[in-house]
Amino acid sequence: xxxxxxxxxxxxxxxxxxxxxxxxxxxxxxxxxxxxxxxxxxxxxxxxxxxxxxxxxxxxxxxxxxxxxxxxxxxxxxxxxxxxxxxxxxxxxxxxxxxxxxxxxxxxxxxxxxxxxxxxxxxxxxxxxxxxxxxxxxxxxxxxxxxxxxxxxxxxxxxxxxxxxxxxxxxxxxxxxxxxxxxxxxxxxxxxxxxxxxxxxxxxxxxxxxxxxxxxxxxxxxxxxxxxxxxxxxxxxxxxxxxxxxxxxxxxxxxxxxxxxxxxxxxxxxxxxxxxxxxxxxxxxxxxxxxxxxxxxxxxxxxx
Amino acid sequence: xxxxxxxxxxxxxxxxxxxxxxxxxxxxxxxxxxxxxxxxxxxxxxxxxxxxxxxxxxxxxxxxxxxxxxxxxxxxxxxxxxxxxxxxxxxxxxxxxxxxxxxxxxxxxxxxxxxxxxxxxxxxxxxxxxxxxxxxxxxxxxxxxxxxxxxxxxxxxxxxxxxxxxxxxxxxxxxxxxxxxxxxxxxxxxxxxxxxxxxxxxxxxxxxxxxxxxxxxxxxxxxxxxxxxxxxxxxxxxxxxxxxxxxxxxxxxxxxxxxxxxxxxxxxxxxxxxxxxx
Numbered sequence: 001x002x003x004x005x006x007x008x009x010x011x012x013x014x015x016x017x018x019x020x021x022x023x024x025x026x027x028x029x030x031x032x033x034x035x036x037x038x039x040x041x042x043x044x045x046x047x048x049x050x051x052x053x054x055x056x057x058x059x060x061x062x063x064x065x066x067x068x069x070x071x072x073x074x075x076x077x078x079x080x081x082x083x084x085x086x087x088x089x090x091x092x093x094x095x096x097x098x099x100x101x102x103x104x105x106x107x108x109x110x111x112x113x114x115x116x117x118x119x120x121x122x123x124x125x126x127x128x129x130x131x132x133x134x135x136x137x138x139x140x141x142x143x144x145x146x147x148x149x150x151x152x153x154x155x156x157x158x159x160x161x162x163x164x165x166x167x168x169x170x171x172x173x174x175x176x177x178x179x180x181x182x183x184x185x186x187x188x189x190x191x192x193x194x195x196x197x198x199x200x201x202x203x204x205x206x207x208x209x210x211x212x213x214x215x216x217x218x219x220x221x222x223x224x225x226x227x228x229x230x231x232x233x234x235x236x237x238x239x240x241x242x243x244x245x246x247x248x249x250x251x252x253x254x255x256x257x258x259x260x261x262x263x264x265x266x267x268x269x270x271x272x273x274x275x276x277x278x279x280x281x282x283x284x285x286x287x288x289x290x291x292x293x294x295x296x297x298x299x300x301x302x303x304x
Numbered sequence: 305x306x307x308x309x310x311x312x313x314x315x316x317x318x319x320x321x322x323x324x325x326x327x328x329x330x331x332x333x334x335x336x337x338x339x340x341x342x343x344x345x346x347x348x349x350x351x352x353x354x355x356x357x358x359x360x361x362x363x364x365x366x367x368x369x370x371x372x373x374x375x376x377x378x379x380x381x382x383x384x385x386x387x388x389x390x391x392x393x394x395x396x397x398x399x400x401x402x403x404x405x406x407x408x409x410x411x412x413x414x415x416x417x418x419x420x421x422x423x424x425x426x427x428x429x430x431x432x433x434x435x436x437x438x439x440x441x442x443x444x445x446x447x448x449x450x451x452x453x454x455x456x457x458x459x460x461x462x463x464x465x466x467x468x469x470x471x472x473x474x475x476x477x478x479x480x481x482x483x484x485x486x487x488x489x490x491x492x493x494x495x496x497x498x499x500x501x502x503x504x505x506x507x508x509x510x511x512x513x514x515x516x517x518x519x520x521x522x523x524x525x526x527x528x529x530x531x532x533x534x535x536x537x538x539x540x541x542x543x544x545x546x547x548x549x550x551x552x553x554x555x556x557x558x559x560x561x562x563x564x565x566x567x568x569x570x571x572x573x574x575x576x577x578x579x580x581x582x
Contacts, residue, residue: 051409054579076411083409087402091318100311104410146406 086143391490
């Protein structure tokens with residue numbers, strides 16, 4: 001499969017601070033690649049290097065099998081990006097901003113194309129409004145519009161849901177899935193929120209302090225950890241004594257007066273449920289907790 | 305490149321601050337002209353007072369040419385501020401607004417970005433001088449009419465009407481080149497920082513300090529004077545001499561052009577290597 005992004009030993013130093021440290025990355029065509037890490041992990045610095053905004057101290061970057069340094073313009077024609085928060089010329093309208101950026105990119109800037117792209121992000125009614133009157137969420141949508149304007153093959157999104165309301169976040173997620181599945185785009189999605197990445201990505205990397213912590217498919221990383229499941233039970237004390245002499249005792253992680261949290265493998269959930277029902281324990285709910293999120297926190301805190 | 309320059313000009317002329325320069329000239333020059341309309345004779349009297357015993361002045365001395373000459377002399381000191389206002393914002397303004405991230409991630413080289421911005425700034429500077437020419441010379445002739453131009457320096461020179469227009473054309477072109485040096489300097493400072501106020505203030509500070517140094521008649525300052533570009537910014541005055549010292553004029557224009565190339569070259573060098581962190 002063609003590598004769309006290939007990064008080797010990428011390092012960026014700002015005087016004494018090493019923002020990115022010997023980072024390796026492989027993103028393949030069709031991937032929705034999650035690029036995770038806590039704030040200050042080096043995600044945006046990496047994206048800035050991918051987009052030629054800053055120069056690496058060491059290492060190589062290839063996009064579409066070509067070194068970005070030598071083939072910058074050719075490569076950037078095929079890349080759309082939001083780098084950190086999207087900022088525009090506030091004194092110009094959304095339409096004019098897109099027209100200008102499109103003209104610089106040398107892409108179709110017809111009225112039809114610009115209105116089409118504004119419509120895809122729900123801004124068609126504000127096309128003629130000056131961007132300085134836009135909310136952060138609207139700027140974020142316009143950021144997406146400019147990234148998609150020239151119909152790029154690779155879309156790099158740096159924290160695209162920052163500042164959006166839940167509905168907006170859902171729409172962005174759906175748009176990412178649509179772009180990947182229907183339009184066969186490769187998506188590089190940076191975030192510090194695991195849930196956001198987990199819902200849309202097929203592969204991901206977690207970085208901290210500029211270096212890789214773990215990398216793999218989302219499924220592999222999910223399987224690598226036990227699921228944390230909360231059983232909401234009416235009779236906690238009775239249940240605890242029932243479990244005391246069984247294998248399930250070791251699986252209890254924490255408990256309070258309302259629920260017991262277990263660390264279980266997927267198939268054990270049904271077995272434990274069966275066991276408790278057979279013992280006449282009333283189960284109000286079985287709530288899966290996000291163990292991958294805890295895994296993420298564990299990994300990043302370990303590095304902190 | 306044409307598209308990029310067009311976009312940069314569009315951006316410049318979409319900003320309110322761009323029109324400050326045009327408005328300032330559009331207001332200041334007519335005020336000076338109106339003042340001279342009412343007080344001009346007294347001004348002429350004052351100017352020619354020491355020669356009245358030996359010469360008889362006849363004809364329309366207070367004409368559009370003289371008014372334009374006076375205005376050009378006084379405003380070339382102030383126009384650099386209006387130029388710096390826009391030139392200082394050309395690159396730093398993108399950094400302040402965070403729009404570098406949109407601009408530099410497009411499939412266009414940094415060299416083209418810098419060249420297009422510089423050309424747009426250059427066009428703006430020249431348009432401002434052209435506007436000054438239109439307002440001061442055009443309106444001056446309309447209000448005061450034409451006549452011979454009297455220039456008093458260390459001698460009295462009177463230029464006939466048929467010998468004036470080319471001198472003004474050359475003077476304004478020379479002033480435009482001087483203002484382009486200011487534009488290039490502001491542009492250079494603009495590439496160094498992320499806030500447009502710094503380059504505007506720094507450009508003006510450099511011009512004020514260099515102008516003061518150029519005008520202090522102490523040996524030390526006389527020694528460094530040839531190395532200060534401000535020393536060459538009043539080259540336009542040389543064409544109102546008789547005979548015109550063309551060698552000096554050409555030398556001055558080359559020095560000014562050299563400064564533009566030098567400032568622009570440094571800007572290009574800096575910007576190509578600059579990490580965009582805003």
